[in-house]
Amino acid sequence: MDSVMESSRHRRQTNAKKTISRRRRLCCGDDDDSVRVPFQIVTTTLISLLLPLSFLLLARLSTAQYLLSATNNYPKAAATEPTSFLCSLFSNSKKPTILHILVTLITLSSLSYALTGKFIFLINHSSDHPSTRRRLYAAWWFLFVFQVCVGLWIKGSIADGIDGSGFGQENSFLLRVVFFFGLHETIVFWGRTVVKPVVDDTIFGYWRKEGWVEKAAVGLSYGWFWWWRLRDEVEALVVVPSLKTSTTGVGVGVGDFMGWWLYYLTVTIGIVRIVRVFIHTVLILTRRREKGDGRCLNDDKV
Numbered sequence: 001m002d003s004v005m006e007s008s009r010h011r012r013q014t015n016a017k018k019t020i021s022r023r024r025r026l027c028c029g030d031d032d033d034s035v036r037v038p039f040q041i042v043t044t045t046l047i048s049l050l051l052p053l054s055f056l057l058l059a060r061l062s063t064a065q066y067l068l069s070a071t072n073n074y075p076k077a078a079a080t081e082p083t084s085f086l087c088s089l090f091s092n093s094k095k096p097t098i099l100h101i102l103v104t105l106i107t108l109s110s111l112s113y114a115l116t117g118k119f120i121f122l123i124n125h126s127s128d129h130p131s132t133r134r135r136l137y138a139a140w141w142f143l144f145v146f147q148v149c150v151g152l153w154i155k156g157s158i159a160d161g162i163d164g165s166g167f168g169q170e171n172s173f174l175l176r177v178v179f180f181f182g183l184h185e186t187i188v189f190w191g192r193t194v195v196k197p198v199v200d201d202t203i204f205g206y207w208r209k210e211g212w213v214e215k216a217a218v219g220l221s222y223g224w225f226w227w228w229r230l231r232d233e234v235e236a237l238v239v240v241p242s243l244k245t246s247t248t249g250v251g252v253g254v255g256d257f258m259g260w261w262l263y264y265l266t267v268t269i270g271i272v273r274i275v276r277v278f279i280h281t282v283l284i285l286t287r288r289r290e291k292g293d294g295r296c297l298n299d300d301k302v
Contacts, residue, residue, distance in 0.1 A: 182270025
């Protein structure tokens, strides 16, 4: 009996603390939110762009490996200054990098969610599936390693003058459009499952519902990045493996295969999204038509 009363008292105290915290947030949070919300939107948008940036860096890695196998004096910067250790290490290796593995985990999890609505490798942090501190710490570490890999590759690719824009117009326009939508779907998934939980916990201390401003900011930023750089270089992921076998005679490595696979995996996600949108549109039109027919029958009876 005492234990029941003690647990009831503890529950009432916990609810009272939550109510006081909620009231403080409502009363005093407006001034803070006017600063924190824009900062949160900008931070979420910039970190979400790490995923398309990683595709760009993987494409540049494939380009560097191909040009190093085809010529002996690429990049040109190597004639005047030494190539960065990181790029020289992986550019001469056929093995996949850590960035390959991380991007593969994100893409596979996004495809699994698109097909089944279930998560693999990554954890859902939305309001429907509350995250524990352990899962949030895992997202922190995943994001930290991802940022370190992308940052090192950015520095190395700029220092070595790697540019894969010459491999851009090989695939059909339709395939590029499908890849564009597939990568956008993956970015949305990546932002909702890893980026947003970490950013919200850091800035607000709790999960905040995603608004249309955040969605528009991520979409517009991705569209700009696609038009500015990604559309001209990302196709090196599929062009370079075929060029290696047809022109240089160099065998395709595991890293090249993973880049090629990631490209068409993203295309698959785009196809799934387009099919889902089409089915959803057909269902809406069908329901409206059924409602219209039902109204006509009721009018005829009257």
